[in-house]
Amino acid sequence: MTSKRASQGARHVAIIMDGNGRWARKRHLPRALGHKRGVEAVRKVVRAAGDMGLEALTLYAFSTENWRRPEDEISALMGLMKAFILADLDEFAEAGVRLKIIGDYRKFSPDVVELIEGALKRTATNTGTTLVVALNYGSQDEIARAAANAAAKGAVTVESIEAELDTAGLPPLDLLIRTSGEVRLSNFLLWQAAYAEMLFLDTLWPDFTPEHLQAALDDFAKRERRYGGR
Ligand code: IPE
Ligand code: IPE
Numbered sequence: 001m002t003s004k005r006a007s008q009g010a011r012h013v014a015i016i017m018d019g020n021g022r023w024a025r026k027r028h029l030p031r032a033l034g035h036k037r038g039v040e041a042v043r044k045v046v047r048a049a050g051d052m053g054l055e056a057l058t059l060y061a062f063s064t065e066n067w068r069r070p071e072d073e074i075s076a077l078m079g080l081m082k083a084f085i086l087a088d089l090d091e092f093a094e095a096g097v098r099l100k101i102i103g104d105y106r107k108f109s110p111d112v113v114e115l116i117e118g119a120l121k122r123t124a125t126n127t128g129t130t131l132v133v134a135l136n137y138g139s140q141d142e143i144a145r146a147a148a149n150a151a152a153k154g155a156v157t158v159e160s161i162e163a164e165l166d167t168a169g170l171p172p173l174d175l176l177i178r179t180s181g182e183v184r185l186s187n188f189l190l191w192q193a194a195y196a197e198m199l200f201l202d203t204l205w206p207d208f209t210p211e212h213l214q215a216a217l218d219d220f221a222k223r224e225r226r227y228g229g230r
């Protein structure tokens, strides 16, 4: 057996969708418009993920730290979330997309929670791409909750923690992409990224297209993953 293996195709890709604010600022537009264009990028990328045969696409939409933003920006983001579910759920549900949320979305306002739960129910038995949306998600919070649950059930081991993570049941994370030129994880999938490949792009999220995703998958397929072995 050769030690140099090309990667198989990616099954699970996660994206830190960053740069909406800078996209708007560059154009002297309000930040909210950057977020709006960001949602349009999401729409196209979710469609493409299905066509590209991804089993799971995880999108970082709102972090546990994003509550530090001004109230008007948070409410613009909530409004966009609602509008996205209302406008796009039918199409994605019919395309076989299964929705999954990681993070504690129950901290959002009741109307948002209700829409999310409706969408979860509606797509629960779908068997296409799993669209995982990280909402009020923070990896440290997730790991702490998982460890507490594992402890309550008995032994605290790598496996017992993993089984309690919000991502339990998803394929292992293959590729983590961050847009906007920032090279940090911002409390996203810290556990799951242990052996994920990373790709940091200068592109601002509203400018991200399915072509960028395809290029990322092509790049991933050429990488040699070793998992500590040789
Ligand atoms: C990412 O864009 C979207 C969210 C965090 C919700 P930003 O709003 O962080 O954009 P920048 O980083 O300020 O450009
Ligand atoms: C990470 O982006 C969170 C999301 C994309 C939802 P941020 O813009 O919040 O991250 P920092 O503050 O630059 O690290």
Ligand code: MG
Pocket (backbone or CB within 6 Å): 018, 019, 020
């Ligand atoms: Mg940002």
